[in-house]
Amino acid sequence: MSDLILNDKKKVERLLGMSSGYVSNFSDRTFREFIAEAVGLNIEDPKYNNETNSKARRLRMFWQVESNAVVGKLLLELIEHVRSEDSYRWEQALGDECIAIAKRLLAGATVSELDAIKPNRKGEGFEMLAREVHQAIQNNNLREGLDRLHTFLTAYVRTLAQNHGINIEEKTLNAIFAEYVKTISAKGKLQSAMSEQVMKMSITALDKFNHVRNNQSLAHPNEVLNHEEALLIFNYVAATVRFLGTLEE
Incomplete structure (x- = not known):
């Protein structure tokens, strides 16, 4: 459930022209397609059902049901739509207020370990890749950035493995990481059984990330994963990279 307060809703509804039951x-x-493209959700899902099922009422139910991250992301997309595609309705001052509302919702739903996403070896391509991941996070385009994040993590883990003399040729991300975890455990780099277990669980998680990259990202013509789950994956990967970085210092 989002934290949109009554006064915020009034401003957004005014910008979107929702008093008549329409949205922009x-x-x-086009409303269904727009929301699916923006946040990967179906506005005609029964959970958004209401008395009349007008577009405006469905959007109000969406605000009630979905998280701050999803609502904030969609609001920014809707605001931009009004500005560029429904410009006669656009009011700059009101638009700025609505943008501030959306950004407030997003402020508590960001990737917390952004600074951890940095190359662990020199190379222009690797550095460019890290910048692309940062850009996806900063622009809140996490769904679109999943492929870049997977590519970054693969390069990062391959470098870690090579630094420990592990053969990485023709191996998947999770297979390389499994050998890396075995190696650092044997070297005594993990001080607790729990840390070792978390790292072993990450082997399975990275295998699932391979599936997300191949079947739920823009790496191929796929239906892209929804924003909320993309945020979870970004936070998980960033936290893992931060921990691995501290191990290798």
Whole structure:
């Protein structure tokens, strides 16, 4: 459930012209397609059902049901739509207020370990890749950035493994990480059984990340994972990279 307060809702509804039951200049079809593209959710899902099922009422239910991250992301996309595609309705001062509302919702739903995403070896390509991941986070385009994050993590883990003399040729990300965990455990780098277990669990998690990259990211023409789960993956990967960085210092 989002933290949109009544006064915020009034401002957003005014910008989107929702008093008549419509939302901006959307038809039912374009509204459904817009929300699916923006946040990966189906606005016609029964959880958004209401008395009349008008677009405005469904959007109000969306605000009630979904998290700050999802609502904030969608609001920014809707605001930009009004500015660029429904400009007769655009009011700069009101638009700025609505942007501030959306950013407030997003402020508590960001990747907390952003600074950990940095190359662990020199190379222009690796540095560019890290910048692309940062850009996806800063622009809140996490769904679109999943492929870049996977590529970054693969390069990062391959470098770690090579530094420990591990053969990485023709091996998947999770297979390389499994050998890395075995190696650092044997070298006594992990001080607790729990830390070792968490690292072993990460082997399975990275295998699942391979699936996300291949089937739920923009690496291929896929239906992209929703924003909320993309945020979870970004935070998990960033926290893991931060921990691995401290191990190797």
